[in-house]
Amino acid sequence: MSVPFVDLQSLHSEIKEELREVFDRVLSQSTFVLGPEVQKFEQEFAVYVGTAHCVAVNTGTAAIHLALAGLGIGSDDEVITVPHTFIATAEAITAVGARPVFVDIDPVSFTMDPALLEQAISPKTRAIIPVDLYGQVADMDAILKIANRHGIPVIEDACQAHGAEYKGRKAGSFGIAGCFSFYPGKNLGACGEGGAVTTDDADLAQRIRMWRDHGSLKRYEHIFPGLNMRMEGIQGGILSVKLKYLDRWNDQRREAAAFYDKALAAANVVTPTEMKYGRHVYHLYVIQSDNRDALRQQLTDAGIESGLHYPIPLHLQEAYRSLGYAEGAFPVTERVKDHILSLPIYPGIRAEAVQRVASELQESCHVG
Ligand SMILES: *Cc1c(COP(=O)(O)O)cnc(C)c1O
Numbered sequence: 243m244s245v246p247f248v249d250l251q252s253l254h255s256e257i258k259e260e261l262r263e264v265f266d267r268v269l270s271q272s273t274f275v276l277g278p279e280v281q282k283f284e285q286e287f288a289v290y291v292g293t294a295h296c297v298a299v300n301t302g303t304a305a306i307h308l309a310l311a312g313l314g315i316g317s318d319d320e321v322i323t324v325p326h327t328f329i330a331t332a333e334a335i336t337a338v339g340a341r342p343v344f345v346d347i348d349p350v351s352f353t354m355d356p357a358l359l360e361q362a363i364s365p366k367t368r369a370i371i372p373v374d375l376y377g378q379v380a381d382m383d384a385i386l387k388i389a390n391r392h393g394i395p396v397i398e399d400a401c402q403a404h405g406a407e408y409k410g411r412k413a414g415s416f417g418i419a420g421c422f423s424f425y426p427g428k429n430l431g432a433c434g435e436g437g438a439v440t441t442d443d444a445d446l447a448q449r450i451r452m453w454r455d456h457g458s459l460k461r462y463e464h465i466f467p468g469l470n471m472r473m474e475g476i477q478g479g480i481l482s483v484k485l486k487y488l489d490r491w492n493d494q495r496r497e498a499a500a501f502y503d504k505a506l507a508a509a510n511v512v513t514p515t516e517m518k519y520g521r522h523v524y525h526l527y528v529i530q531s532d533n534r535d536a537l538r539q540q541l542t543d544a545g546i547e548s549g550l551h552y553p554i555p556l557h558l559q560e561a562y563r564s565l566g567y568a569e570g571a572f573p574v575t576e577r578v579k580d581h582i583l584s585l586p587i588y589p590g591i592r593a594e595a596v597q598r599v600a601s602e603l604q605e606s607c608h609v610g
Pocket residue numbers: 300301302303304327328330331373399401402422423424425436437
């Protein structure tokens with residue numbers, strides 16, 4: 243039995259009729275960009291996250307970009323984030339003309355280490371972007387305490403953490419703004435690209451609404467030169483349908499994770515840690531092994547897909563060579579990248595599939 247890394251076909255086939263209705267409805271309305279479907283989703287998602295406002299955009303990268311732009315951050319500014327994340331977090335910073343400044347991660351949670359944050363703050367720091375990586379919220383209280391003391395806004399990159407919780411509150415509700423991606427493989431995914439910013443700040447929400455639509459609120463009246471980062475009507479409708487299933491799907495991810503935790507307890511790998519403060523939604527199930535490459539090869543040979551998130555830290559990427567970071571600058575990030583392995587996990591993953599992956603790993607550990 244081969245095991246895929248994700249399975250979007252099965253997920254969508256279960257709700258095919260509901261999705262078809264969205265296509266039919268949008269086709270007959272012919273509101274293909276923004277419109278009532280997107281507005282409805284914005285309201286529902288704000289309620290879900292627990293913020294006053296949600297502004298839907300076309301990607302998660304755009305969500306971070308416009309949160310920064312909406313705060314007036316640009317050239318000559320510094321924005322702090324982590325080097326162990328998808329490049330989009332840093333790209334949004336460079337897209338507004340600001341400079342990414344990296345802070346290493348905590349080796350257990352894989353999220354920003356608050357103990358290293360303060361020393362990275364300079365007079366030019368205009369925002370801090372912790373990432374809720376792999377489905378677990380960063381240590382927000384510790385980060386916000388430092389940020390607030392310096393009067394620096396926090397933008398939460400919650401692109402991998404739809405429905406995750408920190409001390410009973412949902413990802414995307416901390417700091418001045420939360421940023422989400424609805425890329426198809428995310429815990430809540432569109433049938434195409436999508437993103438959103440959640441915030442309690444009405445002025446910021448308004449500025450982001452303008453930024454996403456050519457600096458305007460009223461057609462052909464442009465208050466500033468903005469961009470085109472609007473969500474499509476079809477994606478709004480699709481996301482409304484799928485939002486109803488998000489909690490159930492996250493529960494299924496958690497069940498699979500609990501199964502892996504148990505089955506791998508005796509294997510020679512480190513399983514992911516759900517921090518005491520939160521509820522992990524396992525966008526990815528990331529183990530660590532001293533034998534990572536051999537383990538991955540063995541899974542591949544057995545027809546089991548796996549992933550590396552992320553093999554090259556941002557500070558060592560060619561794209562960010564100009565920032566001038568050297569190898570060794572972020573020891574936890576650099577150690578982690580050689581040991582991590584992402585195992586198959588998705589809503590509806592069958593118990594036999596999880597068992598099959600776990601057995602393969604148990605076996606390899608006896609041999610190796
Ligand atoms: C997916 C992702 C993004 C970017 O989202 P897109 O919708 O692909 O633009 C940003 N940050 C993180 C951590 C992500 O996982």
